[in-house]
Amino acid sequence: MTNANGHFVSLRSVTKRYGEVVVLDAVDLTVDEHQVVCLIGASGSGKSTLLRCVNLLEHVDDGSITVDGVTITDGECNVNELRRRIGIVFQAYNLFPHMTVLENVTLAPRKVRRLSKHQAESEAHELLAKIGLAEKADEYPDRLSGGQQQRVAIVRALAMSPSLMLLDEVTSALDPQLVSEVLNLVRDLATSGMTMLIATHEMAFAREVADKVCFLDAGVIREEGPPEEIFVSPKQDRTREFLARVIEAGRL
Amino acid sequence: MHRIVEIFFSPFHFRQALPDVWAGFEINVRMMVIAEALVLVLALCVAIVRGLPGRAAAPPRALAIVYTDVFRGTPLILVAFLVGFGLPALEIHPVSYLSIVTYGIIALTLVYTAYVAEVYRAGIQSVHPSQRMAARSLGLSYTQAMRFVIVPQAVRRVIPPLLNDFVGLQKDTAIVSVIGITEAAQQAQNYSSSYFNFTAYVVGAVFFIFMTIPLARFTDHLIAKRELRERAQAV
Numbered sequence: 001m002t003n004a005n006g007h008f009v010s011l012r013s014v015t016k017r018y019g020e021v022v023v024l025d026a027v028d029l030t031v032d033e034h035q036v037v038c039l040i041g042a043s044g045s046g047k048s049t050l051l052r053c054v055n056l057l058e059h060v061d062d063g064s065i066t067v068d069g070v071t072i073t074d075g076e077c078n079v080n081e082l083r084r085r086i087g088i089v090f091q092a093y094n095l096f097p098h099m100t101v102l103e104n105v106t107l108a109p110r111k112v113r114r115l116s117k118h119q120a121e122s123e124a125h126e127l128l129a130k131i132g133l134a135e136k137a138d139e140y141p142d143r144l145s146g147g148q149q150q151r152v153a154i155v156r157a158l159a160m161s162p163s164l165m166l167l168d169e170v171t172s173a174l175d176p177q178l179v180s181e182v183l184n185l186v187r188d189l190a191t192s193g194m195t196m197l198i199a200t201h202e203m204a205f206a207r208e209v210a211d212k213v214c215f216l217d218a219g220v221i222r223e224e225g226p227p228e229e230i231f232v233s234p235k236q237d238r239t240r241e242f243l244a245r246v247i248e249a250g251r252l
Numbered sequence: 253m254h255r256i257v258e259i260f261f262s263p264f265h266f267r268q269a270l271p272d273v274w275a276g277f278e279i280n281v282r283m284m285v286i287a288e289a290l291v292l293v294l295a296l297c298v299a300i301v302r303g304l305p306g307r308a309a310a311p312p313r314a315l316a317i318v319y320t321d322v323f324r325g326t327p328l329i330l331v332a333f334l335v336g337f338g339l340p341a342l343e344i345h346p347v348s349y350l351s352i353v354t355y356g357i358i359a360l361t362l363v364y365t366a367y368v369a370e371v372y373r374a375g376i377q378s379v380h381p382s383q384r385m386a387a388r389s390l391g392l393s394y395t396q397a398m399r400f401v402i403v404p405q406a407v408r409r410v411i412p413p414l415l416n417d418f419v420g421l422q423k424d425t426a427i428v429s430v431i432g433i434t435e436a437a438q439q440a441q442n443y444s445s446s447y448f449n450f451t452a453y454v455v456g457a458v459f460f461i462f463m464t465i466p467l468a469r470f471t472d473h474l475i476a477k478r479e480l481r482e483r484a485q486a487v
Contacts (some may be wrong), residue, residue, distance in 0.1 A: 055389060057385060057388070057389060067313055078393070079388075080391050081391075083388065083390065084390070084391030086389075088389045090385075090386065092381060092382060094382045094385070094386035095386075096383065096386070096387075096401055096405075098403065098404050098405050098408060107390070107400060107401075108390075108391055108392060111396050111400065112390065112391040112392060112396075113390060142481075153352055156390070156392070160390060160391060179257040225327035235433065
């Protein structure tokens with residue numbers, strides 16, 4: 001199920017501009033099947049934009065992206081078809097506040113995958129039970145803690161059985177004591193072989209779960225490699241500076 | 253003092269005017285119920301069309317803008333004349349041969365749909381873009397995202413201002429009487445000019461007030477409930 005190069009996702013000199021500002025500058029990146037790739041870098045370095053380009057929430061100005069052997073940036077890609085195979089989870093959870101947890105999780109399976117209500121609900125209950133939120137199925141999102149909401153958001157994406165998950169700083173809006181419950185879930189996903197592209201500020205976590213770490217700086221991937229290489233012996237000055245600041249802030 | 257009571261609050265005239273004004277008020281109720289149901293649906297359609305994205309949707313979008321501009325800007329009484337007298341003059345089947353009450357309902361619906369469409373539009377715009385993004389990223393189409401995620405949240409938010417507009421609509425059923433509908437205000441006027449006493453108008457006013465008070469209290473209740481909910485979220 002991979003393309004000729006053997007990569008599940010591949011970005012070739014992807015460029016994205018907002019007016020005059022270049023957010024992504026000729027970025028090359030590959031993600032293999034079952035691989036976990038972490039994007040690190042300061043806020044505004046282009047991590048979120050890069051993720052959003054992969055499921056076409058952002059329009060790519062230049063370059064090309066292929067997912068599962070299909071070029072998605074040629075303007076002929078069916079975006080709804082693409083997005084149902086790619087799950088994305090946002091920093092701010094973005095659960096639907098007017099729906100219960102169960103309705104949040106079953107909406108897309110019912111309307112997009114065309115499952116019956118019964119089938120969608122039994123799948124949703126199973127997923128919710130796995131993350132220990134079975135008893136919250138009929139609650140509204142605002143009755144849940146941030147960590148619980150984010151786990152529901154992850155399950156909502158998983159309910160579409162995606163072949164790729166994009167995680168956009170999923171713990172950045174959480175109280176410190178709630179971070180671990182979300183990271184545990186992401187870790188389980190990584191262990192189960194889910195292909196993931198993760199933008200994160202959690203360096204220790206990136207070091208632990210990533211197969212590959214990419215350091216983004218001003219829209220350019222300055223350095224990429226296995227986590228032990230990036231975190232222990234970075235080659236680039238910019239990477240070293242960034243990591244020094246992270247250590248100073250006590251985040252590694 | 254005695255004169256004020258006699259002219260405006262005469263128990264005798266109150267009792268005597270009551271049946272006719274009540275009979276007229278039944279027409280007001282019918283017009284408001286039908287017009288409100290139509291406005292509720294049509295205004296949402298106009299608001300959705302106005303928000304359609306893309307170049308292909310430009311003509312319907314422009315049409316929706318022109319419609320709201322025209323009917324929000326024209327006094328109801330003129331719309332009532334144009335519909336009530338203008339359409340019959342066309343002599344086209346069937347629009348020229350409707351009942352006078354139907355013309356009143358059409359005039360009310362045309363004007364209030366323009367108002368309420370703007371209320372809906374504000375509601376749709378108040379739903380954070382991240383909600384649409386979340387819906388689309390799950391593979392839902394634009395239409396599905398609107399239908400299941402955006403519009404339900406928007407409608408919930410605009411119910412209080414929308415009900416406020418409906419209070420206006422209920423009272424304005426009296427204005428469309430100018431095209432010859434013998435509703436409550438018209439009946440009251442007939443009575444007054446026959447007996448030179450204004451109590452009949454007070455009777456009509458009482459009916460309208462009793463009609464709008466439940467709606468006003470219901471609106472208050474909804475606003476209070478939402479405030480409570482939002483305060484609970486902030487904690």
